Amino acid sequence: MSDSKSNGVKMTSKHLDFYYGNFQALHDVSLEFKKQQVTALIGPSGCGKSTYLRCLNRMNDLIPIARVEGKIMLEDEDIYDPSLDVVMLRRRVGMVFQKPNPFPKSVYENVAYGLRVNGIRDKGLIEQRVTESIQRAALWDEVKDRLQESALGLSGGQQQRLCIARALAVEPEVVLMDEPASALDPIATQKIEDLIHELKKEYTIIIVTHSMQQAARVSDITAFFYIGKLIEVGDTDTLFTRPRLKQTEDYITGRFG
Amino acid sequence: MRNSKMDITQEEYAEAGPEKEQKTQAADRPPKAGRTSSIIHQTAVRKQRRRRFIQKAIFSVFRLSAVINALALFIIIYFMVKNGIGAISWEFLSEAPRDSMTKGGILPCIVGTILLGVGAILVAMPIGVASAIYLNEYARPGKVLRTIRLGINNLAGVPSVVFGLFGLAFFVIYLDMGVSILAGALTLGAMSLPVVIGSTEEAFKAVPDTYREASLGLGATKWQTIYRVVLPTALPGVLTGGILGLSRAAGETAPIMFTAAVFFTPDLPESIFSEIMALPYHIYVLATAGTEIEATRPLQYGTALVLITLVLGMNLIAIIWRARLRKRLKG
Numbered sequence: 345m346s347d348s349k350s351n352g353v354k355m356t357s358k359h360l361d362f363y364y365g366n367f368q369a370l371h372d373v374s375l376e377f378k379k380q381q382v383t384a385l386i387g388p389s390g391c392g393k394s395t396y397l398r399c400l401n402r403m404n405d406l407i408p409i410a411r412v413e414g415k416i417m418l419e420d421e422d423i424y425d426p427s428l429d430v431v432m433l434r435r436r437v438g439m440v441f442q443k444p445n446p447f448p449k450s451v452y453e454n455v456a457y458g459l460r461v462n463g464i465r466d467k468g469l470i471e472q473r474v475t476e477s478i479q480r481a482a483l484w485d486e487v488k489d490r491l492q493e494s495a496l497g498l499s500g501g502q503q504q505r506l507c508i509a510r511a512l513a514v515e516p517e518v519v520l521m522d523e524p525a526s527a528l529d530p531i532a533t534q535k536i537e538d539l540i541h542e543l544k545k546e547y548t549i550i551i552v553t554h555s556m557q558q559a560a561r562v563s564d565i566t567a568f569f570y571i572g573k574l575i576e577v578g579d580t581d582t583l584f585t586r587p588r589l590k591q592t593e594d595y596i597t598g599r600f601g
Numbered sequence: 602m603r604n605s606k607m608d609i610t611q612e613e614y615a616e617a618g619p620e621k622e623q624k625t626q627a628a629d630r631p632p633k634a635g636r637t638s639s640i641i642h643q644t645a646v647r648k649q650r651r652r653r654f655i656q657k658a659i660f661s662v663f664r665l666s667a668v669i670n671a672l673a674l675f676i677i678i679y680f681m682v683k684n685g686i687g688a689i690s691w692e693f694l695s696e697a698p699r700d701s702m703t704k705g706g707i708l709p710c711i712v713g714t715i716l717l718g719v720g721a722i723l724v725a726m727p728i729g730v731a732s733a734i735y736l737n738e739y740a741r742p743g744k745v746l747r748t749i750r751l752g753i754n755n756l757a758g759v760p761s762v763v764f765g766l767f768g769l770a771f772f773v774i775y776l777d778m779g780v781s782i783l784a785g786a787l788t789l790g791a792m793s794l795p796v797v798i799g800s801t802e803e804a805f806k807a808v809p810d811t812y813r814e815a816s817l818g819l820g821a822t823k824w825q826t827i828y829r830v831v832l833p834t835a836l837p838g839v840l841t842g843g844i845l846g847l848s849r850a851a852g853e854t855a856p857i858m859f860t861a862a863v864f865f866t867p868d869l870p871e872s873i874f875s876e877i878m879a880l881p882y883h884i885y886v887l888a889t890a891g892t893e894i895e896a897t898r899p900l901q902y903g904t905a906l907v908l909i910t911l912v913l914g915m916n917l918i919a920i921i922w923r924a925r926l927r928k929r930l931k932g
């Protein structure tokens with residue numbers, strides 16, 4: 345345990361099984377996520393990437409039929425330990441969802457929300473954090489004149505960057521991103537990818553993506569899932585150029601054409 | 602093979618021109634001879650014609666129901682206005698009844714009804730919304746929840762006179778509130794509770810789970826999520842519940858005749874423990890128990906007109922308010 349800090353491991357899952365009722369969606373997944381690294385989760389639709397991601401901040405707790413076996417550690421803490429404060433966990437492990445889901449509030453209030461619920465009252469500080477976060481999410485120029493307007497009036501891509509800004513505002517340690525660019529045009533995607541590079545310096549980032557190119561561009565480590573199992577994980581460069589397993593190769597080459 | 606067929610279709614399309622094409626698609630007349638080559642096309646056209654007919658028929662039925670509804674409201678209002686407008690005057694609205702209620706106005710009744718309506722909402726909204734929050738956001742599905750729901754549904758079916766008797770036995774006598782605004786508001790509140798709970802729950806269900814997830818994902822507690830995201834988003838719907846509850850409460854006679862309203866009290870209420878007059882009860886009294894039932898007909902209609910105007914007016918204000926809230930949410 346003690347050496348997990350020294351070698352920069354931020355999160356670990358150990359023999360993780362996950363069930364929706366009787367349906368087992370994840371089988372024995374063991375993975376490590378290091379600080380200042382981007383890990384990409386890839387795999388065909390329905391293989392359990394989102395499910396796995398949502399285990400990491402216990403978002404699956406909301407689903408009554410969901411059940412987890414195995415362990416997930418955030419540094420030295422077992423996040424499924426009954427004594428752990430799940431609210432605290434989610435402050436530390438932030439999330440950007442597959443579909444943009446801004447609140448029906450103003451652009452400003454969307455980003456300020458996380459700060460407010462975490463008890464920050466200082467208006468100056470909130471304003472500064474809101475501005476910073478929107479800038480980091482490469483959205484500032486587009487919304488700076490409409491901060492008080494409803495976030496639902498933004499385009500899909502703008503909404504997604506707003507959700508990223510919202511997640512960044514509370515300064516999590518780990519950022520989970522579920523296909524953050526799936527609704528974005530190439531320019532906005534580029535912005536998000538730049539952002540990920542930027543964030544990497546401070547955060548641990550885990551990103552689900554359907555785009556091989558994107559995984560190759562942004563990630564250091566890539567993990568390939570197939571029907572609920574972790575098939576292969578490794579250095580992104582190695583995994584894409586010299587995959588060890590045929591399944592991995594088929595998937596990658598199928599997409600690369 | 603496929604190509605050649607496509608070519609034909611396109612040529613035909615060019616020849617017929619877009620307008621004709623549209624008309625053919627409207628299926629109001631048989632397809633042109635050139636098109637009969639395709640059996641699929643023929644069948645499709647025939648099918649479509651049938652579907653269109655059924656659709657039209659069903660829509661007509663729906664439209665008729667809507668029209669009947671509107672008509673009923675219109676007739677009621679027309680009838681009330683026609684018979685009651687003569688009684689309306691400033692004196693009627695601003696004075697107390699006199700001469701055994703055969704003359705004068707109905708001010709105490711107006712005040713009484715407004716107080717009872719507001720009181721009922723003040724009772725039903727907090728309790729109703731709190732119940733809905735518990736049922737929808739906290740309670741685990743199971744036997745307890747099912748039992749509670751059964752109770753609420755049955756509450757909605759209890760006749761209003763039973764609520765009146767309950768109010769008399771429990772609030773007026775057992776809790777010793779006497780015949781008072783308080784007892785009446787509590788009784789009416791209890792009666793409108795199922796409506797408020799039901800519509801609040803609907804409003805809560807309509808809030809997408811993604812909002813809840815987003816909020817929890819930012820480290821908000823469950824209560825913060827409900828209070829800051831779910832409740833504001835659901836507010837227009839919650840308001841509808843309030844409106845429905847209020848309209849129902851304001852027009853009821855049976856629940857207040859034992860608990861709050863009296864035959865005659867010319868003074869305006871001094872506290873929540875005062876007894877009062879109320880519009881629906883006043884109508885009832887004039888129409889059934891007054892000394893001169895026939896002579897006071899205009900007063901009865903006038904009172905009814907005021908009651909209807911009051912209820913519709915309150916609904917209108919609430920609807921406008923709700924629409925503005927919705928607009929603010931949608932941006």
Ligand SMILES: Nc1ncnc2c1ncn2[C@@H]1O[C@H](COP(=O)(O)OP(=O)(O)OP(=O)(O)O)[C@@H](O)[C@H]1O
Pocket residue numbers: 364367369387388389390391392393394395396407
């Ligand atoms: N709430 C749920 N209840 C039951 N089964 C679910 C639920 N959510 C997901 N599943 C099932 O779990 C499996 C994994 O789903 P998951 O959403 O994790 O896939 P994914 O890899 O994220 O797919 P995609 O790339 O399409 O987003 C699927 O078979 C899915 O049908």
Ligand SMILES: [Mg+2]
Pocket residue numbers: 393394395442522
């Ligand atoms: Mg997914």
